[in-house]
Amino acid sequence: MSLVQIKDVRFGPRTGIEDHVLSIDRGELTAILAEEPLFDSVEVELAHPGESCRIIRVLDVLEPRYRLSGSNFPGALEPMGLVGEGQTRALKDVCVVETAAGQRGRNIIDMSGPATAYSPFAGTHNIVLVPHATKTADADEFRLAVKKAGLRTSVYLAAAAKHSTPDGTRVYELPPVAANHGPNKLPRLSYVFPIHSHQHPTHQKETVFYGSNIQGFMPTIVHPNEILDGALMFSYSAFTYFAQNHPVIHELYRRHNRELWFAGVVATVAPVTLAEKQRNAALAARLAKEVLGADGVIATKIGGGAVDTDLMMIYEHCEALGMKAALIIMERYPDTGITFVPPGVDALVTPGLTRDAITLPAVERLIGGDTVMLDHTNPDNTSPGIPPIPADRELRVWVGDIVGAISQVGASRLTTYSA
Numbered sequence: 433m434s435l436v437q438i439k440d441v442r443f444g445p446r447t448g449i450e451d452h453v454l455s456i457d458r459g460e461l462t463a464i465l466a467e468e469p470l471f472d473s474v475e476v477e478l479a480h481p482g483e484s485c486r487i488i489r490v491l492d493v494l495e496p497r498y499r500l501s502g503s504n505f506p507g508a509l510e511p512m513g514l515v516g517e518g519q520t521r522a523l524k525d526v527c528v529v530e531t532a533a534g535q536r537g538r539n540i541i542d543m544s545g546p547a548t549a550y551s552p553f554a555g556t557h558n559i560v561l562v563p564h565a566t567k568t569a570d571a572d573e574f575r576l577a578v579k580k581a582g583l584r585t586s587v588y589l590a591a592a593a594k595h596s597t598p599d600g601t602r603v604y605e606l607p608p609v610a611a612n613h614g615p616n617k618l619p620r621l622s623y624v625f626p627i628h629s630h631q632h633p634t635h636q637k638e639t640v641f642y643g644s645n646i647q648g649f650m651p652t653i654v655h656p657n658e659i660l661d662g663a664l665m666f667s668y669s670a671f672t673y674f675a676q677n678h679p680v681i682h683e684l685y686r687r688h689n690r691e692l693w694f695a696g697v698v699a700t701v702a703p704v705t706l707a708e709k710q711r712n713a714a715l716a717a718r719l720a721k722e723v724l725g726a727d728g729v730i731a732t733k734i735g736g737g738a739v740d741t742d743l744m745m746i747y748e749h750c751e752a753l754g755m756k757a758a759l760i761i762m763e764r765y766p767d768t769g770i771t772f773v774p775p776g777v778d779a780l781v782t783p784g785l786t787r788d789a790i791t792l793p794a795v796e797r798l799i800g801g802d803t804v805m806l807d808h809t810n811p812d813n814t815s816p817g818i819p820p821i822p823a824d825r826e827l828r829v830w831v832g833d834i835v836g837a838i839s840q841v842g843a844s845r846l847t848t849y850s851a
Contacts, residue, residue: 433660434519434598438526441478441557448592452599454526456559461588465561470569470577475562477799479529481555483543484796488804488823490539490835491530491575493553493671494582496523497662498590505662507643509583516657521593527553527673528589529560530582531800532575538833540804545793550837550845553673560799561585572635579639579665582672604657604685606694609723614693622695622726623656623680624716624746625841629702629735632668640667641699651700651716653723656681659697670734670840679843680730680760695724702735702742713745721753728756732841737764740771747777760842762786764832783839784846786832794826 437452444455458476465474479485500519503510529541541553548554561581565574606612614620628634628646638645642663654663656678664675681697688694700716703709720726729750733739743759750757758779761770764786773780803820806829821827831846832838838846 433602433604434521434593435524435600435602436521436593436596437524437599438557441480441526441559443478447589449596454523454557454589454592456589461585464584464588465563465581468563468577468581470566470574471563471581472566473564474581475564477560477562479541479543479558479560479799481543481548481557485543486792486795486798486823487529487531487541487543487558487560487835488539488798488800489531489533490541490800491532491578492582492666493530493673493835494528494586495673495676496526496528496586496590497521497676498587498594499662500594504587505583505665508639508665509580509587512643514658515661515663516655520661521590521596521598522676523590523593524599525556526589527556527558528582528585529553529558530578531560531562532578533562533564533801538829539835540792540827540829540833541835542792542795544795546790547792547834547837550790550831550834552843552845553836559585559589562800573637576635576637576639583665604660606656606688606696609653609696612696612724614689614695618689618691618693619727620695620725621684621692621728621730622698622720622724623684624698624700624720624729624731624750625659625680626700626702626731626733626735626739626742626746627664628667629669629733629739629742630704631702631735631738634667638667640665646701649699649701651698651712651719653719654697654699656685656694656697659699666734669736671836673836674839674841674843677843678841679839680732680841684730695720695726698724702733702739709742709745713742713749716746717749717753717755720750721755726755728758730758730760732760733762734840737771744772744774744777747779748774751776760840762838762840781842783842783844784831784837786830786838788831789828790831790834792827792829795824798824
């Protein structure tokens with residue numbers, strides 16, 4: 433992966449990169465996005481670190497990427513093709529932020545103030561998409577159109593770096609599974625990755641993994657590079673930026689062939705029924721043990737409390753097969769913590785508690801809308817009967833409302849120490 437560092441973003445007469453400054457032809461980009469028939473109009477705004485600016489109704493965040501050969505976001509944006517090989521240009525310190533009218537009043541990015549300590553996106557130059565739906569647009573169809581607009585923008589911007597001299601290169605390389613043996617002296621670690629929870633069913637047209645809505649998805653082995661290189665777009669409860677810059681995969685690569693041997697990734701989903709959960713947990717553990725030959729497993733989750741059950745089952749199955757297991761598992765409520773922890777599950781890492789309150793000061797500029805609906809008598813912070821309030825005023829929100837503050841795959845900046 434070739435890295436192109438971006439120090440500033442501006443609107444200009446053409447889209448290109450010069451002296452680490454990304455210039456965007458606003459009219460050209462807007463015209464491309466306006467081709468979507470579900471959009472009545474589209475605005476493109478810029479938000480910079482330190483600015484008194486609040487972005488609301490955030491749907492997803494992506495890092496601009498462009499593959500020099502092969503499809504970009506295959507199956508979701510461009511024709512189907514495998515990713516994870518070849519060269520990809522990545523623009524660093526810049527993000528595409530998707531906003532969607534009609535979304536709940538959560539998911540806020542503040543570019544200044546106390547929220548900046550929690551979120552990496554307060555420190556990036558953000559290109560913010562503000563689409564407006566046609567009067568007849570279906571809400572789910574509109575949401576999917578916004579996500580596709582984010583992919584198109586990501587590729588459009590990073591394509592400007594096709595001929596740029598990269599500032600650095602990162603090589604991510606593992607042998608094919610059949611040849612990925614490694615030295616006997618190093619412990620073999622695999623990552624079991626539930627990429628979605630069907631407690632929130634995917635739309636028929638959802639493009640989560642290689643263009644699939646992953647309904648009926650079974651545990652399978654994927655190359656970690658596929659996750660980093662555009663095969664996966666999170667549907668909800670996480671941001672695609674953290675698939676492109678996956679902290680667990682990055683850390684396993686960093687320690688690979690030094691402290692451990694990275695055996696590979698098992699992708700799975702969290703189903704709805706108990707029988708399906710038992711099946712997927714057993715199959716995921718078996719793939720990690722018998723195909724990847726893992727001595728230990730790290731597992732994370734995407735979703736709410738229902739997925740805690742899946743992680744505990746994965747943990748128990750892995751340990752029963754002789755593998756050591758550890759879980760990264762988000763906590764929501766201070767009075768309940770994790771949904772349940774069976775006896776013997778004793779290696780848990782928390783990326784933070786979503787329901788800690790924080791006060792955000794008033795801001796001078798808003799992007800993504802004018803109002804939010806916040807209800808602190810409701811643990812989820814929103815209720816249909818609560819009237820909206822101006823979003824630029826001082827707000828009392830949950831830490832989990834700050835985009836990127838609580839990362840379910842472990843990118844959080846929060847740390848917990850035991851006394």
